[in-house]
Amino acid sequence: MASQLPGLAEESELAVNPFDGLPFSSHYYELLAQRRTLPIWATRFAFLEQLESSPSGVVLVSGGPGSGKSTQIPQWCTEFALARGLQKGRVTVTQPHALAALSLALRVADEMDLTVGQEVGYNIPQEDCTGPDTLLRFCWDRLLLHEVASTRGTGAWGVLVLDEVQERSVASDLLQGLLRDASLGTLPGDLKVVVITDLAFEPELQAFWGNPPIVHVPRNPGEHPTPDYKETIPTDRVEAVCQAVLGLCRQEAPGDVLVYLPSEEEISLCCKALSREVRHWTLPEPPLQVLPLHPGQGHAVLAVYEHSDAGARKVVVTHWLADFSFSLPSIHHVIDSGLELRSVYRPQIRAESQVLRPISRCQAEARRQRARGSPPGSCLRLYPKSFLELDAPPLPHPRVCEENLSPLLLLLKRKQIAEPGDCHFLDRPAPEALMQALEDLDYLAALDDDGDLSDLGIILSEFPLPPELAKALLAACEFCCVEEMLTLAAMLMVAPGYTFPPRCAEEAALRRALEHSDGDHCSLIQVYEAFVQNGADQAWCEVRGLNWVALCQAQKLRDELRKLMQRIELPLSEPAFGSEQNRRDLQKALVSGYFLKVARDIDGSGNYLLLTHKHVAQLSPHCCYRSRRAPARPPQWVIYHNFSVSTDNCLSTVSEIQPQMLVELAPPYFLSNLPPSESRDLLNQLREELADGPAGPPKGSDFSSSPEFGDACVLQ
Secondary structure: OHHHOOOOOOHHHOOEOOOOOOEOOHHHHHHHHHHOOOHHHHHHHHHHHHHHHOOOOEEEEEOOOOOOHHHHHHHHHHHHHHHHOOOOOOEEEEEOOHHHHHHHHHHHHHHHOOOEOOOEEEEEOOEEEOOOOOOEEEEEHHHHHHHHHOHHHOOOOOEEEEOOHHHOOHHHHHHHHHHHHHHOOOOHHHOEEEEEEOHHHHHHHHHHOOOOOEEEOOOOOOOOOOOEEOOOOOOOHHHHHHHHHHHHHHOOOOOEEEEEOOOHHHHHHHHHHHHHHHHHOOOOOOOEEEEEEOHHHHHHHHHHHOOOHHHOEEEEEEOHHHOOOOOOOOEEEEEEOOEEEEEEEEOOOOEEEEEEEEOOHHHHHHHHOOOOOOOOOEEEEOOOHHHHHHHOOOOOOOHHHOOOOHHHHHHHHHOOOOOHHHOOOOOOOOHHHHHHHHHHHHHOOOEOOOOOEOHHHHHHOOOOOOHHHHHHHHHHHHHOOHHHHHHHHHHHHOOOOEOOOOOOHHHHHHHHOOOOOOEHHHHHHHHHHHHHHOOOOHHHHHHOOEOHHHHHHHHHHHHHHHHHHHHOOOOOOOOOOOOHHHHHHHHHHHHHHHOOOEEEEOOOOOOEEEOOOOOEEEEOOOOHHHHOOOOOOOOOEEEEEEEEEOOOOEEEEEEEOOHHHHHHHOOHHHHHOOOOOHHHHHHHHHHHHHHHOOOOOOOOOOOOOOOOOOOOOOOO
């Protein structure tokens, strides 16, 4: 049936590109010859037939990494939409990583002989490269989830492609849940849904979607190497990786190398060590080009796809980001540490845990299949074979069971799903995680008495921010510090602004000059202001150990947030950073959103008891209160952005607050529900004092040196 549709003839038979009406270039035919060698090419017409005839409108595509699924399926869906003349013919393809959406858009536009930003585009945070003529859009899945939750985005697609769903991102899982019930009948607007997955995840998806038609991508036997194992896990992973890479170079084994390490910190250390070795060791030709690949690199990750100068061998050092989403045809050798470092949210204590754990067997197989070519390459696993068999789970952990669910539930409420149980999940989160998220939204006044979104909750759901940060930004409208809070919100959302630790004494001194006496939040604003005043100069950032990519992302996000506030007609205010009044107002806005994240020094030595539970934490080594040279008593009451459960239980991005602010701005029922502690008793005492009149707190109490404050934020 698909072969009879107009516009679906073999490209070699067409003299003119059907998407822009221009003749095909010679480069197009070169890429077409490469595309036809991909394993997925054999399924082209079978896929189009299933897409046309599927009763539910859903088609599953199952195959291994590097088979061409992510590049070819979107093109065929665009041909399908064009041939059918769909009124809403836009094809949207989701990716679990924003950088993957960007790189795929560039690659697919090249293969289709089209221009990025016109017929083919991408939509990622702080960058919308689409236009009115865009037919094929690659999109970060979390952005599409916000689009689906908004009435403005409903029905804007002819075909929706959910790619790499085996990565189990929260947005991907929820998108499938929202679409599942509709697919059992007829999807709205005659929408077609294509779900692309790895072979290992196919049975679970087939059951979830009600046995839709499946297109299997054929395997290419003998293409991938048999893995070699280490007898023991190395104590120094970076050193073991460097020795393995240099060993391949000594053997003059042809092809590029892909290295998997658990964290961005180890990726950075490995790249520095390899670059240092390259400078001091005469390697046989070709020379090495060492490239990191992780989200903190921004657009710089596109360098992994560029042709090497003088035929240099690439060594790409990455982590879980490249398990499925990035295909590099030049890779012949893989070195796999077998571990990943992930942040796992613990709802009972509202804290992140940095968990170093084995990858899944599905990930290990995907990594092995990255090594291919002729002659056969190699796959070195830096762990014994029993490590995978005994310790590794079969599939990646679902992120919906490991993240703070408050933003997720805010979106569900936006979609008028009153109860979380009404939404289908591939893996249902723990009940306590759902209840804690609902409780947090209630404290933030995002829910009304019926459990639906309040007027404030509707506004919070408009922002691409965590609910507590969105609440602080709205409170800034009341306290006339919007410009400063916009800067702070953007800085808190991007990757860390610093590279740690300082590389030299001069860099450390230049950093200290950017610190603010009021704490880390004001320091972030001060860093941003200095960055802008110095023309967003990359060299200026480098000598101070600042992350230029992250600061550029913050600049874009800040502009996006400001435009959003103007669109929904929220009041702005004149910048006044540095004044005493602005300092107080900024603290009030922060407390309005982050009263759930307050801690008190219980002994004067920096041991902080968190208000919402009885955990004790210390300030992060990178906190500005820790880096000050002059000895000083740690601040008594602080507000923090993150609490990470680790060997020393750290509070990060910390600023001093006055407890009166907490009493005035936090909901009374939140203070009443705090676990018993001296901190709660002190807050209740202060609340009684404030309720009795203007006499103020008793002398000698924790609050005797605190200034008086104005009215509470009306937004709560």
